[in-house]
Amino acid sequence: MTVPLTRLREELAEHHRQLVASELVVWTAGNVSARVPGEELMLIKPSGLPYEELTPESMVLCDLYGEPVDGGLKPSSDVFAHAYVYRNMPQVNGVVHTHSTYATAWAARGEAIPCVLTAMADEFGGEIPIGPFALIGGDDIGRGIVETLSGHRSPAVLMRSHGVFTIGASAKAAVKAAVMCEDVARTVHITRQIGEPVKIAPDDVDKLYDRYQNVYGQGADR
Numbered sequence: 001m002t003v004p005l006t007r008l009r010e011e012l013a014e015h016h017r018q019l020v021a022s023e024l025v026v027w028t029a030g031n032v033s034a035r036v037p038g039e040e041l042m043l044i045k046p047s048g049l050p051y052e053e054l055t056p057e058s059m060v061l062c063d064l065y066g067e068p069v070d071g072g073l074k075p076s077s078d079v080f081a082h083a084y085v086y087r088n089m090p091q092v093n094g095v096v097h098t099h100s101t102y103a104t105a106w107a108a109r110g111e112a113i114p115c116v117l118t119a120m121a122d123e124f125g126g127e128i129p130i131g132p133f134a135l136i137g138g139d140d141i142g143r144g145i146v147e148t149l150s151g152h153r154s155p156a157v158l159m160r161s162h163g164v165f166t167i168g169a170s171a172k173a174a175v176k177a178a179v180m181c182e183d184v185a186r187t188v189h190i191t192r193q194i195g196e197p198v199k200i201a202p203d204d205v206d207k208l209y210d211r212y213q214n215v216y217g218q219g220a221d222r
Contacts, residue, residue, distance in 0.1 A: 009056035020051050024098040033082040034171040035093040046073035084142025094171030096178045099163040103185035107158035116197035121205040122212035123180045125153025133160040156181040
């Protein structure tokens with residue numbers, strides 16, 4: 001496990017830099033985690049450490065109940081939420097949390113982002129749903145994520161009055177979903193300043209989603 005774990009630590013540190021570069025996080029808020037392949041383990045950002053101080057070695061190794069297994073730094077306060085997702089969604093290998101401005105504004109309203117853009121149909125397969133309010137520190141947030149996204153094509157959920165959580169087949173895919181979530185949240189917000197946006201017909205959403213997920217791009221890079 002040593003070589004893959006070392007590589008995963010490096011990738012996770014880079015994913016956190018991408019959150020900063022994409023302006024999805026400020027100060028120490030937000031986090032990325034990744035499931036360790038073939039193990040009942042995960043890596044996650046340490047609690048309260050500034051992004052500029054993050055290194056591959058500072059990523060915290062935990063079991064899938066959120067408990068650290070190798071000492072060192074304390075894991076993110078969202079660790080139990082991430083762990084709950086991994087235990088209950090075996091297809092998920094990466095989880096991201098941000099308080100990105102526009103998407104979190106929708107979360108503060110308690111409102112799903114309607115599917116009014118082809119980019120939303122492509123990436124999310126419909127609206128970006130709103131999840132329940134949940135307190136930080138336990139697995140309640142994870143329960144809300146799983147309940148909301150189970151059976152839903154969206155890899156993103158807006159947790160009410162909190163922020164964005166995204167999931168993916170990899171941590172990279174979850175980061176991409178977080179970037180795209182903020183992008184469409186901004187566009188739909190701006191659209192509402194002009195007038196009420198027009199939803200895309202469900203049949204067209206299905207066709208757009210199928211094309212993007214199964215035809216667009218270079219195979220494994222999709």
